[in-house]
Amino acid sequence: MDDAQNVYREEARELLAELETSLLELEENPGDRELIGRIFRAMHTIKGSGAMFGFTDIAAFTHEVETIYDLVREGKMAVSAKLVNLSLAARDQIRAMLEAADSGVPAEATESARIISELTALRQESIPEAAARPAPAVSPPPVAEGGSEAVYRIRFKPKLDLFRSGTNPLLLLAELQEMGECTVIANTERVPNIEAIDPEGCFIFWDVTLTTDRGREAIRDVFIFVEDLCELSIEVAASCEMAEDEAHKKLGEILIERGDLSPETLSVQLKSQKRIGEVLVEQQIVSQDAVDAALAEQRHVKELCGKRQKEAQSASIRVDAIRLDGLVNLVGELVTVQARLSQYSQQSSDPELHTIAEEVERLTGELRDNTMGIRMMPIGGIFSKFRRLVRDLSRDLGKEVAMTTAGEETELDKTVIEKLNDPFVHLIRNSIDHGIEPPEARAAKGKPRQGVVHLSAAHSGDSVLIEIKDDGAGLNREALRRKASERGLLSEGGNISDSELYQMIFAPGFSTAASVTNVSGRGVGMDVVKRGIDALRGSISLTSEPGAGTTIRIRLPLTLAIIESLLVKIGEDGFVLPLGAVEECIELSRNGAANGQARDLIGVRGHLVPYVSLRERFGIVGEPPAIEQIVITSVNGHKVGLVVDQVVGQHQTVIKTLGPLHRQVRGISGATILGDGSVALIVDIGQIIEDASLDSF
Amino acid sequence: MGVEGINQTDQYLTFRLGEEVFALEIGKVREVLDFTNITKVPQTPPFMRGVINLRGSVVPVMDMNLKFGMPETAKTVNTCIIIAEIVVEGETTVVGALADSVREVLDLEPGQIEPAPKIGTRLNTDFIKGMGKTDDTFIIILDIDRVFSEEEKAAIRAVESGE
Structure with missing residues (x-):
């Protein structure tokens, strides 16, 4: 498989994702012409580049589907639920063909044939005349489609008796306005004095400047019924290609270039000069309306070209993910070296070195943020993937479910987003299968028949908070x-708070579904979800209101590679705590410890906060110093103090995994390298809190 | 005569643990480091000495003396960390092994290697690939993958039975 084909596959996958989103949107707004256009273009590109790179089967198949959308685009066919269903099936088939080319196993050809025949049937039933045409499927793509945007100068000068034919010119103008960016200027110079006016005559004529990609014919079509009743002129004022070629210079500029005129003199002269429009109007050579129309045209052309330039500027380049990972690794190493430099400069008394170290620190920080930024992707991409899941699932289960989203623009590290897919699929399935009741049951409870699954994402400190919320029955x-x-997780009659009970759903093999469906209920799941989220150094929690629904909250770190952290010491060993979780540091004197011996609690501004000695927790030998430090941390609203020997300070931590040999270690999520080259361990505060609360049972 | 899987002359890195001479296939060995600071990882058995910084990567280090039931490796000028590539669950990982001293690189022909004796060794014979013979000394050729993956399995068992 050569590179070009790989690029095509990559591109096609993106287009297919876009296609799916657009199709689902189309289902909700069947009349949206822009959406239809987007769908058509996506198919067209898949087809075109497919043929170019040797995916002839994909090209041939896509062509059939594209043909249908061409008809839809021209308004010859209506968007129906059936069409959307078939299109989605077709999209899946294209994807299957794409994967098949990857694996070498050919895709199911019968499926393609079925989709095509159903599409053809659909086309014939909705437009009978299409069936009469011999081979509509191979009609060449319309010329207008390929036409690039251009600015048209349209003068619509109706005859005086236009109104007598029952034509409302405003409707025609409105139609033009739908075709693109449009400025209409009414020209009143034909209007006679009041004594001479014929109240039933149309004296006004219009100059329209229109920026559209539809082509001249489409514009002429608008006026097709009034062609005899008006003078119509349609001219291309400028297309972008023209505008680029016509970069001719103004007179003043040429004079300056030839040295006949200095720029200063020119600008003075220009200031004293009246604008040409003003001059012409003053001299009554042209009317103010005509000047306005001309100015509008000028503005359109400028905007068109500006837009093109902007598009070119914001163009993106495709970079191999491996290269990005390499870049991130390098930045990670640079951060480590920079930490070493900073540490060394602090020990020296050379002011020059201090300055350099600070400068390097600032630049490294910026470089790090930028590099991490490259890997950030809005979470909306995966949200829209779930739209399809919700639609298909609710259909399969006979439920009515809508999906709403918020915060799609929230950005997360690419690797994090990729790993979120499976846990999310699971959670959404659970919500629809167990959470949301069938429509009848909902109606009986006085809830709207249609249930809602709400996905939202938001930034919260150094992490991202994602919620999956349903308005279903809630947990039983x-x-x-x-x-x-039953599973022995709870002593008989033992008291347990609701939130602890809900947390048990994440224990392995725990399912309350009465029956196993093919969607969920087999009890493999929530523990897998939790493990998946844990692996991303995230946390998951759940709240539920009987009858009102369930909310699952997932907190994830922004990035997997580098975090800001607090460096602490216990004995000789360094440990780092993620800074996002740290609230404050307070001293713990021996006396204070003695007082709270029975229950390891400390008063922090009127609140009692439990604390855990990391020295004891990690079994580090040696005598703690007389004055220890408590770092108050907060995870998921639980506050806990971690007792350490000494707080060193803030540290940029490049996270390294500990590898398979240390997978079982609890309370440590990784390691990092300090400025002096030694290794410090990253404390997993969430696990420490979890373990500590288990101990207290 | 002969050991399964060893049918050509290979090079072996020999090293000392206590009084005995051990060997590793040279293909497994990446480099040999001087003893550096090792950061202990909590809740690990004593023979897992901790992790070191290997030019920016964090590498776990095992004390083979402790692993094989001998006293802890003392820190001397000769103490080395042998960095080896092992395969754990199909994944290649870099690990370090503490040795009292590293000796030399030897060529051993298949004929010079005998299967591990079933009795008479203090260490688990699973860890031994074969016994090399040069002149009058025996060299224990270790199966380093097993030494470490055994550890991994034991850890998993501990986690499963603990919960």
Whole structure:
């Protein structure tokens, strides 16, 4: 498989994702012409580049589907649910063909044939005349489609008796306005004095400047019924290609270039000069309306070219993910070296070195942020993927479910987003299968028939908070409790708070679904979800209101590679705590510790906060110093103090994994390299809190 | 005579643990480091000495003396860390092994290598690939993948039975 084909596959995958989103949107707004256009273009590109790179089967198949959308685009066919369904099936088939080319196993040809025949049937039933045409499927793509944007100068000068034919010119103008960016200027110079006016005559004529990609014929079509009743002229004022060629210079500029005139003199002269429009109007050579129309045209042309330039400027380049990873690794190493430099400069008394170290620190920080920024992707991409899932699932299960989203623009590291897919699929399935009730049951409870799954994402400190919320039945507390005691997670009649009970749903093999469906309920799932989120150094929690729904909250770190952290020491060993979780540091004197010996609690401004000695927790030998430090941390609203020997300060931590040999270690999520070359361990505060609260049972 | 899987002359890195001479296939060995600071990882058995910084990567280090039931490796001028590439669960990982001293690189022909004796060794014979013979000394050729992956399996068992 050569590179070009790989590039095509990559591109086609993106287009297919876009196609899916557009199709689902189209289902909701069947009349949206822009959406239809987007769908058509996506198919067209898949087809065109497919043929170019040797994916002839894809090109041939896509062509059939594209033909249908061409008809839809021209308004000859209506968007129906059936069409959307078939299009989605076709999109899946294209994807299958794409994957097939990858694996070498040919895709199901019968499926393609089925989709095409159904599409053809659909086309014939909605437009009978199309069936009469011999081979509509191979009609060449319309010329207008390929036409690039241009500015048209249209003068629509109706005859005086236009109104008598029952034509409303405003409707025609409105139609023009739908075709693109449009400025209409009414010209009143034909209007006679009041005594001479014929109240039923049309004296006004219009100068329209239109920027569109539809082509001249489409514009002429608008006026097709009034052609005999008006003088119509349609001229291309400028297309972008023309505008680029016509970069001719103004007279003043030429004079300056030839040295006949200095720029200063020119600008003085220009200032004293009246604008040509003003002059012409003053001299009554042209009317103010005509000047306005001309100015509007000028503005359109400028905007068109400006837009083109902007498009070219914001163009992106495709970079191999491996190269990005390499870049991130290098930045990681640079950060480590920079930490060493800073540490060394602090020990020296050379002011020059201090300056350099600070400068390097600033630049490294910026470089790090920029590099991490490259890997950031809006989470909306994966949200829109789930739209399809929700649609298909609710259909399969006979439920009515809408999906709403918020915060699609929230950015997360690419690797994090990729790994979120499976857990999310699971959670959404759970919500639809177990959470949301069938329409009848909902109606009986006085809820709207249609359930809602709401996905939202938002930044919160150095992490991203994602919520999956449904308005279904909520968790069945009694069933959970029964199940928990069955599995021995709960002593009989033992008291347990609701939130602890809900947390048990994440234990392996825990499912309360009465029956196993092919969607969910087999009890493999929530623990897998939790493990997936844990692996991303995230946390997951769940709240539920009986009858009102369930909310799952997932907190994820922004990036997997580098974090800001607090460096602390216990004995000789360095540990780092993610700074986002750290709230404050306070001293713990021996006396204070003695007072709270029975329950490891400390008062922080009126609140009692439990604390854990990391020295004890990690079994580090040696005597703690007389004054220890407590770092107050907060994870998921739980505050806990971590007792350490010494707080060193802030540190940029490049996260390194510990590898398979240390996978089982709890309370440590990774390691990092300090400025002096030694290794410090990254404390997993979430796990420490979890373990500590388990101990207290 | 002969050991399965060894049918050509290979080079072996020999090293000392206590009084005995051990060897690793040279293909497994990446480099040999001087003893550096090792950061202990909590909740690991004593023979997992901790992790070191290998030019920016974090590499776990095992004390083979402790692993094989001998006293802890003392820090001397000769103490080395042998950096080896091993395969754990199909994944290639870099690990370090503490040795009292590193000796030399030897050529051993298949005929010079005998299967591990079933009895008479203190260490688990699973860890031994074969016994090399030069002149009058025996060299224990280690199966380093097993030494480490055994550890991994044990850890998983500990986690499973603990919960």
